[in-house]
Amino acid sequence: MRNIINISLPQELTKEVETAVRSGQYASKSEFFRDLLRLWKEQKLLDEIMGSEKEFVAGKGRTLRSLKDLR
Secondary structure (H helix, E strand, O other): OOOOOOOOOOHHHHHHHHHHHHOOOOOOHHHHHHHHHHHHHHHHHHHHHHHHHHHHHOOOOOOOOOHHHHO
């Protein structure tokens, strides 16, 4: 089931979205924002991974040999 979310954008951003749709990059304004949200989620995941890698390099992590090591 889909939900409807209405947003308000400045005219400049509205033109950007409309240009992307008109140029064929997106089938609709909704698809534009769905893609934007997917990219946002991917970036959040990447940030978490990079943070974990930094902790590991700093010696705050440990290598797990099996799932039992999670306990």
